[in-house]
Amino acid sequence: MTHDPVDITIIGGGPTGLFALFYAGMRGVKAQIVDALPQLGGQLTALYPEKYIFDVGGFPKVLAKDFVKGLTEQALQFRGATHLNETIMGLERREGLFVLQTEGGEFPSRAIVIAAGIGAFSPRRLPQVVAHPWYGRGIFDVVTDPEAFRGKRILILGGGDTAFDWAHQLLDRAATLTLVHRSDRFRAHAATVTEVQRAAAEGRMGLHTFHELHDILSVDGTLTGVVLRDTKTKATFALACDVVLPMLGYVSDLGALAQWGLTLEKEEIVVNSCMETGQPGIYAAGDVTTYPGKLKLIASGFGEAATAVNQAVHWIYPEKKVTPGHSSNMALFGQSPD
Ligand SMILES: Cc1cc2nc3c(=O)[nH]c(=O)nc-3n(C[C@H](O)[C@H](O)[C@H](O)COP(=O)(O)OP(=O)(O)OC[C@H]3O[C@@H](n4cnc5c(N)ncnc54)[C@H](O)[C@@H]3O)c2cc1C
Incomplete structure (x- = not known):
């Protein structure tokens, strides 16, 4: 099945991918998540749903599964699609679009944000x-x-x-x-x-x-x-x-993503401060990335997701600024400017 083209396809529905989907919606572009697992939340849902997290902003203490619930609600408010049980295997470029391929179909989009964490993982x-x-x-x-x-x-x-x-x-x-x-x-x-x-x-x-x-x-x-x-x-x-x-434990594998000619260091994608991978139109964020000073934390993934999406939006639509403005001022959320 070939899905309708969107602006941004986000590979991975962990915390980084979910926040990227929210941000894309806030910037007014059409985005979707494709994830290999049967549920959203990445490592939080698959590895530690019942553990408390203490180091994400705004929550002194929150169960991983409850945190994913909030992230999902925030991400889905703009009705971006989430395609689960779909492992990205291939990438082709066709008619100015990136076409991501899974066993079940094709996902064309103008840009890609890779938020694939430690890769597609399954229990050992x-x-x-x-x-x-x-x-x-x-x-x-x-x-x-x-x-x-x-x-x-x-x-x-x-x-x-x-x-x-x-x-x-x-x-x-x-x-x-x-x-x-x-x-x-x-x-x-x-x-x-x-x-x-x-x-x-x-x-x-x-x-x-x-x-x-x-x-x-x-x-x-x-x-x-x-x-x-x-x-x-x-x-x-x-x-x-x-x-x-x-x-x-889990076995994880970057799989096909490792064959796309991106610069890798120990199975991680090297990005610059704009979350660019070196291939125009392909950005990365979250645990899958590396750069000097990188921290593999949920909090870091959020900042990187915002950067990656805002850069991607500007790359697709040069008339749209990189800087998103403040959500507290946005008419989108029923707010009026300061
Ligand atoms: C036990 C444990 C406790 C932790 N506790 C904390 C904590 O207290 N605080 C903290 O900040 N961090 C914690 N972490 C780390 C935190 O979970 C990660 O930093 C975070 O999950 C990274 O988010 P992500 O979205 O980048 O990647 P992930 O959560 O790994 O999500 C990536 C998603 O991409 C999907 N994917 C990968 N490859 C493909 C593909 N080819 N096709 C389709 N989908 C694909 C995967 O299925 C997955 O759902 C903990 C980790 C573990 C294991």
């Missing part, structure tokens, strides 16, 4: 082939609604932040909870590790280091438990559980 799969048929029916590598696991016997696999955060957050909801890791070296935040270890010492949850998944146990097509194996002695034992949550 368990290496044990025996587990693969159980994904989506007993094994879940993304927790979108922790309430879905209330009263369940939960097994979490992993030793990083995601594994420990979910162990901590699901403990009170679970009938039983066990955390299993292949070694005794944890990559999670020290405070969370201490809390989980305390819960295990108090008998409120199980914690098995130097163990890994060996086999899946089931009855009539329902997962009923696992066999765990000691990584040192190779001894095995069965553990009853209803759900297995492999929290093994």
Whole structure:
């Protein structure tokens, strides 16, 4: 399917892309987001929806998923389209337009803002082939609604932040909870590790280091438990559980974007202070960019998104100024000039 041309296509619907969509709407140009994931919010939705963020302006403390809700509401007020489950694979130039290509279609536009973060990412799969048929029916590598696991016997696999955060957050909801890791070296935040270890010492949850998944146990097509194996002695034992949550981190890939002739440094796009990539009409913002002094923070992404969009607007329509003016004075929002 070939979509109608717009002024700006934003690759990525994380916080940077959402703010870019808002800004494009505020500048009166037509924009759209294309994202590989099934939902907006980028890393905040996919990796830490239930974590609090403390360092974004205006919110002393805000849950990542609530922050995305506000960003989405702000971004969608100008009715820019969001195309989800669409991974950008290719780029062609046709009749003065950039035509971005996904498996499902083509997205022509006059300019591009790349807000692709760490690239298209997906949870790292368990290496044990025996587990693969159980994904989506007993094994879940993304927790979108922790309430879905209330009263369940939960097994979490992993030793990083995601594994420990979910162990901590699901403990009170679970009938039983066990955390299993292949070694005794944890990559999670020290405070969370201490809390989980305390819960295990108090008998409120199980914690098995130097163990890994060996086999899946089931009855009539329902997962009923696992066999765990000691990584040192190779001894095995069965553990009853209803759900297995492999929290093994994410694999990310800039994919096709890396082939577009942009200047890259360690998988990041080099930009100047105007967020220009060196290819006229292609701008970048957020975690995907690098420049001297770059900070990979939500707050930085917002400033970069505003710069990228305002530059793109001026590039497409030279009669429109780069400087956007103040939203507090804009008739668009029902305000009158000072
Ligand atoms: C556990 C954790 C906690 C964090 N806590 C904080 C914090 O407290 N404060 C803070 O400021 N920052 C925090 N961060 C960092 C913050 O989340 C990132 O800086 C922010 O998400 C970057 O936003 P972004 O929009 O640039 O990229 P992302 O959020 O990575 O979004 C990029 C989007 O682009 C999409 N995409 C990529 N490639 C393609 C493609 N080829 N086609 C289509 N779509 C594509 C991806 O699917 C993704 O949705 C944290 C990060 C993690 C992992």
